[in-house]
Amino acid sequence: MEKIEVRLDNKEKRLIPSGISIKEALEYFKKNPKEWVAAKVNGEPKDLSFRLNSPCDIEPIFPDSPLGLEILRHSTAHVMAQAVKSLFPEAKVAIGPPIENGFYYDFDYPPGFKQEDLEKIEKKMKEIILQDLPFQRKELSKKDAEELFRGMGETYKLEILEDIPEEKVSIYQQGDFIDLCRGPHLESTGKVKAFKLTSVAGAYWRGIETNPMLQRIYGTAFFNEADLSLYLSSLEEAKKRDHRRLGRELELFTQFEEIGPGLIVYLPKGGVLRHILEEFEVREHLKRGYQLVMGPQFLKIDLWKKSGHLDYYKENMYFTEIEGETYGIKPMNCLAHILIYKSKIRSYRDLPIRYFELGTVHRHEKSGVLHGMLRVRQFTQDDAHIFCRPDQLISEIKGVLDFVDDVMGIFGFEYEVELSTRPKKSIGSDDIWEHATSALTTALKEKGLRYDICKGEGAFYGPKIDIKLKDALGRKWQCATIQCDFALPERFDLGYIGSDGKRHRPAMLHRVILGTLERFIGVLTEHYAGAFPPWLAPVQVSVLTVTDRGIPYGKSVYERLFDEGFRVEVDFRNQKLGYKIREAQLKKIPFMLVIGDKEIESKTVTPRARSGKNLGTMPLQAFIDLLKEEAKIPTPKGDKAN
RNA sequence: GCUGGCGUAGCUCAGCGGUAGAGCAGCUGAUUUGUAAUCAGCAGGUCGGGGGUUCGAAUCCCCUCGCCAGCUCCA
Structure with missing residues (x-):
């Protein structure tokens, strides 16, 4: 029989017969396959049943590794889908990936799942686990797969197949359940040890609002009961840090049904806290060369037309009428700042000009997105607009990044950085978008900051750098943002006189540091679990x-x-x-x-x-x-x- | 906005067809106390709101408002 050389963990080498499974190959290394969830073959995660046909490197995937957990959860999702299909045969399966703390699976099942259905599904899953069905992988041509899933009436799988470029695809089968899936999986359903279905929620197919709404069942899984209950109790602990609960208990802030959703009321203790933050903000901004300005709460509609807000932001705005004239209640603070800039002739020597305002804005947010202090309809931004020469742009962006880092350091926040690029609905030429995006990128690179790119998530007038903080449950919330804008200076025909005596166009940055006082106080409360440091504590x-x-x-x-x-x-x-x-x-x-x-x-x-x-x-x-x-x-x- | 769940005293929750309950908080009294809960008594609710079914609704049905989880959207 032909032998191939297999190397384990980049160290031990063995000659093993070609064509045997990883599980069998492990015997040659005197390793216990029971300790392995799956294995990486030349860096690619594979099932333990994967057959080794050519010389390769293998590495273990252990249960205590993130990848090991991911595979467990993915397999648990398959078990859940099997249970759902057996209890609700008319349900169609969509997708079921592992996620940060568990997994979900989406089903098209118009009657919808009830809370008590989850218990039935869990029970069925336990039966499937007891049956210890092997997860069997098969490879087949896309055509055969299409035929298979068409025969099963799984239309969502057909849609997924359409998007797969490869000619060959893999399916996994356990018992009578077949799923289109890349894998890898556990060896058998019996390897699923501790799991819990946590919730049902609607989710649009492929995340597109106009698509049908599917039923998403969330769950989590661990390799033992102890880890599962540890996780569940950590969730309980996190709930105790919830700012909505602490806000009430510590008498910081609240909301009233009578007042309206998304509208925050600061109680005396919260009022003090907010005031301290406001004073801190003003001081830090003045120190950094910002000038304090203030704009009005509503501005004539023509101005919003000119800025593009009426075309691109109308759904989020409130309007009011005064003596036959329509006004837009400001959802952003930039317009007054632009007019202040424009109110005088500016010289290149005046730049950069930095206008700062604790600006209260109103935005119409859909009712379902409101969330305590973290997503509201009226909020106050620590907003500034920086007008500068093109040659100053990168150093201004870096200055703001430093400002953010300083402030986050004071509060002890770790943060994540994202770069958002041009969205579909936006104003300005490709040219200026590219210029603006490259300015942000250059500044991030020069600062050596690691960042993710969010394609098409920018503001309608320019790309942005977003700084995200996490709440008690690990959900991310955007706080600081730096937005680079060449579009509004053009729309408002902003200018300055250069050293050459000619008129030039300034660049503009929209930026916030804490973001909004509401959201920041919310995440701050969770961050400190209500135990504010003495300088912030409402009562010292x-x-x-x-x-x-x-x-x-x-x-x-x-x-x-x-x-x-x-x-x-x-x-x-x-x-x-x-x-x-x-x-x-x-x-x-x-x-x-x-x-x-x-x-x-x-x-x-x-x-x-x-x-x-x-x-x-x-x-x-x-x-x-x-x-x-x-x-x-x-x-x-x-x-x-x- | 959409899907599912939940609204009972200030808070946490029980009751789930037969005239509203507990603990904590509050008030009153006693106790004068040394580093995370002294005892006793009292008071507190048109059971989110509206409509319906019923002899009778907190409880069943419909509508509506608000909240929670998630999706979409966003500071």
Whole structure:
């Protein structure tokens, strides 16, 4: 029999008979195939049943690897599809990939799946797992595959087949269930150990709104029950960080059904938090050469026509009529800034000009997309528009990227960067889009930032760099964005006088750093799980008396702290100290000051940090010094103003 | 907007055809307490809103509003 050389993990080599499966080949390496989910052959993931016909390198795919989990989840999706087809034969299968924390499978089943159907499906899946059916791979020509799926009435699979360029495709079969699939898979259904179906939701076929809506069942799977329950309990933990819950519990912000969806109300504690952020923002912008401006809330409709918003953004805008004249309520702040720029003749020496505004805008968002503070209909952006000479553009973009990095560093956020290119609905020539996109790309490259490209996701007037932060459940939210725009300067005929005495066109950047205060406060609340650092905490100190005897001295401590400018409150109630501490702790107040007989007598305080640490009895002044240090408003690294 | 789910006291939730319940929070009283819950009493709801079925609806049906998960869209 012919032998081939197989190398394992780039190390051990063995001569094995040609044509045997990976599983069989492992015996030659004295490896236990039970520990392998699948294997990579020359870097390509393959089933353990894959037959080795030529010399190759193989590497294990272990259960604890991301790829191992992916294969498990993909196979679990197939098991689920088999269960669904056996319980609901009229359902058609669409696609069923593994995703970040699990998998889903889409079905065309017009009656829709009910919550209780999930239980039935789970039960059926368990039966299929007990049957331990092998996942069998077959390769066949596209034509044969088309015939097969046409015979089965699986029209979505036929559509998928149309898009596959290769002549040969693979199918997987377990029991009577056949699916078009690239693989690889587990050896058999019995290898699926711990899984749970989590939810049903509608999903448009191929993600296109005009396509039919399919039923998507989400689930997750792990190699053992312990990992599954760990994952499920981490989801429960994440729910405790949900800003909507913390917003209510900590009395930061809320919404009222009577007021309307997507409209935020700041409660006193949230009002303070927002004010601190606003002051921080203004200071940081002034320091970086931005000028504070303010535009009105609504502007005449002709202006929106001129800018292109009426043609490209109308669905997101609100309108109002005043004395027969129609006004558009601003969804963006750029127009007033453009008019401010245009209100004078500008010299090349004046540039760059950076106008900053905490601008409140209104956008009509579809009801289904609203989400706490993270997606609302009225929000305030930390918005600026930078007008600069073309030769300044890249350094301005880099300056904004630095600004973003500084600020995210202060809050301790990790972020992801995306570059979004020209969308279908957009204004301006190909030429200026290319120019704008290359400016953004150059700046990103020069900064050495890693980024993903989102094709066709740009704004209608220009490409953009988006900075994404994650919420407690790992969902990504766009916060900072830098948008490069040559279109609006052209539409508004902006100009400056160059050193040559001639008129030139400035470039324009639209940019936000935190993004919007609403969204940022939302993700920030989840990021800190409500335990804001002292400089942001709505209440920094709570003064707690042990008995009523402490009230007069406690009052004087409170007054002193208040006069020093700290955000302080008292708890003089007739309650045990433990009770008051528990309450302050639940309110996530950074410092508690315990006032008992000892402190009254020696004119001291005993601070307890939110961490639970007793800082020891000290003179009030010592605590004030400590708090001043702890609550100092942070300034970015290397900041001269510090 | 679409698909599925959920709206009962300030909060978390039970009740799911027979005249509204618990815990926490609130109020009152007692207790004067040293680092995450002292005890007792009281009060609190047109069961999201509207319509219908029924002798009788929080409970069943229809409409509507809001919320949650996801899809599409986006700061």
